[in-house]
Amino acid sequence: MRQLKIYYTSDVHGYLFPTDYISDDTKPMGLLQAIQDYDKDGNTLVIDGGDIFQGSPFINYYQNRHDADNGIAAVMNAGGYDYITLGNHDFNYGFDFLTGNLSHLTAQVTAVNVLDKKTGEQLFPAQIKTLENGIKVGLIGAVTDYVNVWEKPEHIATIDIVPVFPAMQAEIDKLRGQVDVLIGIYHGGFERNLETGELLSETGENVGYQLLEMLDFDLLLTGHQHATIEGRYVHGTYTLQPPNMAQKYFEIKIDLADSGDVTITSEMRTPKLLNEPELLAKIQPLQNEIMAYLDAPIVTLENPVAPQSHLDLAQTSNAILALTAHVQKNATGADISIVSMNNNTLELPKNVKVRDVMRNYPFDNTLFVMRLTGVQLKHVIEKTAEYFALENDQMVINENWLVPKKEHYNYDFYYGLDYEIKVSNPVGERLVSLNYQGQAVTDDQTFTVALNNYRAVGGGEYNDYKIAEVVKDTGLTIQDLLIDYLQENPSLEFDEELHVKISK
Template identity: 30%
Template sequence: MSPLSRRSLIRGGAASAAAVLASVGFTDTAAARDIGGSTDPYRLTVLGTTDLHGNIFNWDYFKDAEYDDTPHNDVGLAKVSTLVEAVRTERGAASTLLIDAGDTIQGTPLAYYYAKVTPIGPGVIHPMAAAMNAMRYDAAALGNHEFNYGIPLLRTFEQQLNFPLLGANAVDVATGRPAFRPFVIKPVWVPGRWLPLWVGVLGLTNPGIAIWDRANVEGRMEFPGLVEQAAYWVPIMKQLGADVVVVSAHSGADTSSSYGDALPWPENAATLVAEQVPDIDAILVGHAHQEIAERRVVNTVTGREVVLTEPLRWGMRLSVLTIDVRPAARGFEVTSVTAQVLNSNTVAEDPAVVELLQADHQVVLDYVNSVVGTSAVAMSAATARYEDTAAIDFVNYVQADAVRTVLTGTEYAALPVLSIAAPFNREAAIPQGDVSVRDVAGLYIFDNTLQAVLMSGSDVREYLEFSARYFRAVTSAGPFTPDEVTNAVTATAPGGTPDYNYDVMGGLTAPLAYRIDLGQPVGSRIVDLTYAGAPLDPAGRFVIAINNYRASGGGSFPHTADATVVYNAQVEIRQLIIDWVTANGTIDPAVFASTDWSLTYQGAPLQISG
C-alpha cells in the first residue's frame, strides 16, 4: 500500500517519485557537495504563525472596537509584522525564514467579505495575500478552513501568493498526486560558504477536511494521514539535499480526533509525526489554537529530540525557532534546536501593513456596520451554553423556517421540522433597536451552510445524549459557576469540549422539550423528552435543520454523516439570518423564543451563577 493513501495514490509508489517531484518543480540535487570555505557554526531562525483566520488588524469586527480579551492579547498580522521585522533586524534577514501552519482565509468578516461579498479575482487581491506577501513569507501550509469557500477560491488565493502553499497530504483523486506542492527547499546563503544551507519545509494539512468540507472536496481530493505522508516525503527531501527539515503541520500536538474513528488517521497528530518519522528537526504546530512555546519529543527511531512550537492563534504570538548548524561531510548538520514565542501585545502595528490594507479594512467596517433591521428587545448569548436563550432560539427558528419553506410541496412537507444550533460566541448580542450586519454575524461566526436530514425520534434522543457530554458531572444541585459545569473533558476533547460542540435542538411549529440531568451518567442524561407536549415517539420521523459541518460528521455526533439528506443548496446560515432580518424588518422573540430545555440534578433545577 502506498503511503499516500489507502490505495496507491502515487502510481507505482516510490519508483515514480522522480516524476512526481518533476511535476511539482523539483530536480535531484542529492549529489555529494563540497561546501568549502569557513568551518564556523551558523544560526538559522525560522519564524512561524498559524491559525491567523483572517486577522490583519488588532480589531474585533463583531464589537466594532479594538480587540481585547481577559489576558489582554492582541491579534493580527500588522502586529506580527512588527515582531518579524524586529527579529530580522536582530538575527539578520538573510538567515531568517517566515512560515505559516494554515487556517488563513476564514474567520473574520474581513475574510468573509473577500470570499463572498466581493470575491477575490482579477483586480481584487485577498487582504491576507497582500499582507503575507508584504511580510515576505517563505511558505505556508494548508489549513482545513482554506477549503471552506471551495477549491476555486482557494486556487485563486494560491495564485495571489508570492510563496508556495504546501499540502503534501492533499491528494488529487484523479491523478493520485499531490494537489498542492508538498514541500519547498529554500537556500540560505552562509557567509564564507560556496553553497547554501538548504532548508526544507514540508506542509501537512488535516485529514478531517474530508469530513468537514465534504461538499467541496468529495471526489476531487483526499487527505491521508500526516505520519504516513511525512514518512514518504521527508526521505525525499533529505535525498534532494535538505540539511534542515521543518514541518509545518495543521494538526494539534496532543493526539486526538473530534471525529472519533470516522477516519483512519487522527486529527491531531503532530506529536506522532515527531515520534515516528526520522530526520525532522522541528514542527510548527497549528489547528489546536494552543500556545506551546517549546515541546521536545523524542523520535523513537533515532533517539533525537524534535522541537514542537505553536503560536496560539490569530496572530497573538510569533514562534521563533533557533536552529544551530555546523559543517558536515555533506552540507550541514543540526546541533541544537530551541523555540520560544513572542507576544504581539508588546508591539505596535507595522505602519506599512496598516497603510497597505487600511482601505480594505474600511470597506469591511462600512459593510458590517450597515443596519439591516431592528430588534424589539436585546438578546444575548452570554448564558447560552448553560440555559435556554432567545438568541439561540432565533438561530434555530430561522434555520427551521428556511427548511420548511424549501420542503413545501415535497414528500417531506408534512414531517415536523427540528433545528440544531450551538452557542458559537459567548459575546454575541443583538441590541434593542437598530441591528447591523455585525450584530447578526456575531451570532453565527462560522461560514457553515444549511442542510436538512432525516432522523427518527430515537436518533434525536441519542443525538441529545451525545451533546449532553458537554457538561461535567455534579454531585448536587449547586450553586455552581458556569465553568464548573460546562466544557467537560472527554476522550475526543482532552482540552475540554468546545462550546461549538454543544448543540441545542428546538422545534418549529411545536416545542421539543427536555431536561439534562447532570446527576445521571453520560448517555442517560436526557429526561422528560417530549414533542408537542407528548413523549417523543422513538419511531417518529423528523426533518432536522443542521449545518454542513455537523451533517458531514464534524464533532462525531451520531446519525448525521449517514442520514438521508433532503436539502443542501449550500446557503450560508449567517447570510440566511441577515437576509431574514432584512426581509422581516423586526426581530421579536415573542414569535420564536421559549424555555424548552434546562439543566437539573436528580430532578431539581441546577443553580448556576456568575
C-alpha cells in the same frame, strides 16, 4: 555553529487588521501588525500553518464575492512568507478558488497529502531550501485529512486528501539524508496531552502526538486547535502552536552545530501596534468597505439581550439562539431546529448593527435539512449531554470541551423537542426523557431537522449525521438569514421556546 531563524503563524483566518471585528477597538493582533516585527535576512524563513483564507468577517466578505484581490497576498508577500501549508478551512470556497488565491502568493505551498485525483501526484510537494549560510532545510507540510469529513464533496472533487502520517513518513524517508534540518508544518493538533500522554481524542482529526512519537522531525509546527502551546521538546522533537487571528507569533532559533546536532529555542511574541503607510494605502480601502458594512444599523430592540456564562446559557438558551432556531425553521419548514452555541459571549445591544449579528453567529455556515430517526436523535442529544460534568456536586463544563481547544460551538440546542438531561447518569445514558408534540419519541420515528452544514457532515464527532439522509442543502447562509429577518421583523418576539431540563 550556524543559525536558522523562523517566524511562524497559523490559523490567521483572514485577520489582517488589529481588530477582532466584535468591536471597532484596536488590539495588538492581526497579520498586518505581526509582519512589521519580522527581522528577515538570508538565514530566516517565514512560515504559516494554514487556515488563512477563511474565518474573519473581512475575508469571508471578499471570498463570498469571489474576489481574489482580498489583501491576503499583499500582506503575506510584504511579510516575506516563504512557505505555507493548507488548512481545512482553506478549501471552504472550492479548490479552484483556493488555487486562485494561492497564485497571488510568493510563498511556496507544501501539503504532501493533497493529491491530484486523476494522476495521484502530489500537488504541493515537500521543499528544500538552502540558506545563505549553507544550511539545507527540508519542509514537509500536511493538512488534517478530516477535510474529507467536513468539506462539501464538490469542493474537493478533483483532489484526494490522504492520511497525514504515512504521507509525511514517506517524505521524511526521502529528505532526511539530503538536509541538515527537517521541519514538519502540520495543520492539525494533538490527540494526547503533551505533558502526560493522556489520550484526548481517537478520531484521527489530530495526530500531532503520533508524529512527535514516531517521526524524525527536528521541529514540528502545528495549528488547527487554536491552542497556545509554548515551545518544548516531546519525544526528541521540538514543537509548538500559536493561537489564532495572529494574536501571537513565534520567533524560533535553530542552532546547527558542526557535529550536525540541532538545538531549538523559541519565543512567543505579541504583535505591536505599528503602522506601515505604503502597505496600508493598498489595503485600507478594503477594510473601510467591510467596516462600513459591519456598522450598518439593522434594528432597535426594546429589550437588549444580556450576556450569560456559557454554562448558564447551555442550560437555558436565550433570545439570540431562539431567533436562530426560528429563522432556520422558517426557511426550511423542518420539524426540529438545531442550533449551536459558539465561543463568543452571546448578547445584543439596543441598537443592533451587522457586526452584532456576526459576533453572535460568527460562522459562515449554510443551512441544511436532514432526516433523522428517533434513535439517531437520541444519540446526538447524548453527544451534546457530554458537555456537562459534576465537580464536588456542582455543575461544570466537561474539561474535554475546553482543553486543548474551547469547543462551546459543539453544544447544541434542540428546538421543537421537550427533553431532559441528567448529568449524574453515565455518559451515553443521560437523556432521561424525549418528547415531540407531547408524545414520547420512538426509535423508528423520523423527523426533519434544520441545522448548519458543519454539524450536518458530523462535525464535532456527531457521527450519526454522517449516515443520516440529507434532504436538502439550501445554500442559504445563516448569517444572512438572521440579518434579513431582523430587517423585516424588528423585534425578538416570536413563538420559539426551548423545552429542556438539565439536572444534576
